[in-house]
Amino acid sequence: MTDRNLLRVEGLSVSFAIPAARVRAVSEASFEVRPGRCLALVGESGCGKSVLAHALLGLLPGNATVSGEAWLKQSGAEPVELIGASQQVLARRVRGRAIGLIPQSPATHLTPVRTARAQLQEAINELGSSARADDLAERYGLRPADLDRYPHELSGGMAQRVANAIALAGDPWLVLADEPTSGLDQPLVDRAMGTLRELCDEGRAVLLITHDLRAAERVADDLAVMYASRLVETGPAAGVLGQPRHPYTAGLVAAQPDRDFVPIPGLPPELTRLPEGCAFRPRCGHATERCAESPPMDGGVACHHTLASPDLARAPEIAKESHA
């Protein structure tokens, strides 16, 4: 695992054809994920963030149209362009080997009729890995005896650890965690976030997908905020959350219960009929006529009215907190 590993996504768009409409799930997303760093992709449910993750692994259904590029560069190997790659290339070189997926709700992701060990061993065999199931179990906080249980005999936290062990059986340098904390209580969320941080500290890259700003704040080095299929703000996590520059990010930060606890007015738009121009315009207090034109991503923020720090009266205080 050297610094030559890199995932670079450029102009990635995904849309789905459904009867009488087109769902634009991801619009021109660009970002990079590097070893030793965690990038959190945050946004509310239905904004397209899980679709983005699945596009990288070639796991989208047949009605999806994907464009853009996602280059997976690895030391000692030819770079792979994930979007155009065949299922064969993805299966033999990418899934489980370069990119491990920690799924949403691991308890339901596991096959109910087979033991955890059978499923972990299958992953090891398929990947041709030299790892031993017991070692992997211990490494991710399970007793080897726990592996002999069926999924319904595992607690939520144990199922999470089994999913982690399976995702990491092939020693991938990039870990993709899709809402890994949904349905877990706070101690388990803390534990899951701790595990992701350890993976980063071992030199892996982590792409965390979550709606939970507080979880993202705890573990992420970098943050990408997604709204209605588009990335609207990216940058170092402390900066984005401490001093948000996009009005949507500022609204999300202010809505937290330990801040102003005030909702953003209105609802996000339907992905089948995104408004022309800035999709946040109908809910934005700063919107003007210029917003009828789609704002380009510029310096980590896509907004015609980028908030300077004086716009946020509390910004200096928040910035100090997040650096603490």
Place this chain on the structure above:
Amino acid sequence: MLEASGITVRYGRQVALDDASLTIEPGVVTGLAGPSGCGKSTLARVLALMLRPRSGTLTVDGDPVLRWRQRAPRELRTRVALIYQQPRLAVDPRLTLADVIREPLTANGRPDDGRVAELAGEAGLTGDLLTRRPHEVSDGQLQRACVARALTLEPRYLICDEMTTMLDASTQAHLVRLVNAYRERTGAGVLAISHDTILLNRWADKTVDLFDPADQKQP
């Protein structure tokens, strides 16, 4: 007051709740914290008359609950409403969002009188969304409908069981505001169940702990 006293619940041999007591006062948001598996959701179901405890008593504004679930007198049952963590498991997938909100009225043979539209508006659901079925909306939109549904019969007590755990910060703030507005208007009592102590600190007037003996000494 909604008063549960000495509630014990067993699932088979498993003791889910052992001699738990809790009081919800009208007009007050009572927070209930505790780790997963400690019986919070079981207690929520008992309080909503949806689960008969092995032992213990429940009274709603002084009226003892003697029968549970569909056997409970309708007038008593509709005084308490429950909002679940996962909206997708709590709605009939065949109903449109408007019908989801209307369901309690229909079940009780009451007319709509514009109530559905009013509640939907307060929940931030408009026009087209109300004609959709659950699979066509996001978790946040569906939970908005579930909160509106819980308010249709004007319950005296509202049990919110991890109501916002799956939602983003903005939707959470909106739904909490909606419940608070209802409480202020009607003087209803609210039980806010959550593992999120930061949320409870902000939302609840007082917080109780199922495992704290001091909280269990309530009359």
